[in-house]
Amino acid sequence: MNREDAWKLVCEYTKSESLRKHMLAVEAAMRAYARKFGEDEEKWGIVGLLHDFDYERWPNPPDHPLKGAEILKEKGYPEDVIYAIKSHADYIQDCPRKSLMDKALYACDELAGFITAVALLRPTGITDLTAKSVLKKMKQKSFAAGVNREDIVRGAEELGVDLKEHIQFVIDAMKQIADVLGLEGKVRAGSEQTSTDSTAGSA
Secondary structure: OOHHHHHHHHHHHOOOHHHHHHHHHHHHHHHHHHHHHOOOHHHHHHHHHHOOOOOOOOOOOOHHHHHHHHHHHHOOOOHHHHHHHHHOOOOOOOOOOOOHHHHHHHHHHHHHHHHHHHHHHOOOOOOOOOHHHHHHHHOOOOOOOOOOHHHHHHHHHHHOOOHHHHHHHHHHHHHOOHHHHOOOHHHHHOOOOOOOOOOOOOO
8 A cells, every 4th residue: 555556546537627626635634644643644644645436436425435435345445444434424334433543534624624724715725714713614504505514613622632732733734735735825926826626525
């Protein structure tokens, strides 16, 4: 199992640039949490990178993530990696989140999408984005309506972290690859960006 093979799998099954960026954002957050908790950064990163790789082809539950899980099993991915990916979907009844890795993926998934949506609205993108701004946007139900706020709150609770600190932690992780995510902003990047909700609320 290595990152290069995982990325090839993402590119094979996902053509949407915004969905690829979402997976890269979650990967960055997962790697940061692995470092914080002293866990396997490569494994956690690959879990984040692959968690939605089957979504474009099989967007309807429970096909996503079960179709992807079948593919990963055929390719010899570790059982705990496959389980973590399955457990990020609340509707998979026999996969309660158990491990720290399971809980971190769930905690980072919806939040990364929401942070992206907020950053895309800002002239400076994610570069000076704060948890306070994200929390303020969370209260606006019409904004990025596809993102389940309850999932974000529940994710932080399950992971055992303060919500505001969790949001800032994920922001800081995503900042490290802001150029790859297209979140540098108009001021920094000098190019037009359009806000969209399509990067948020991924399954």
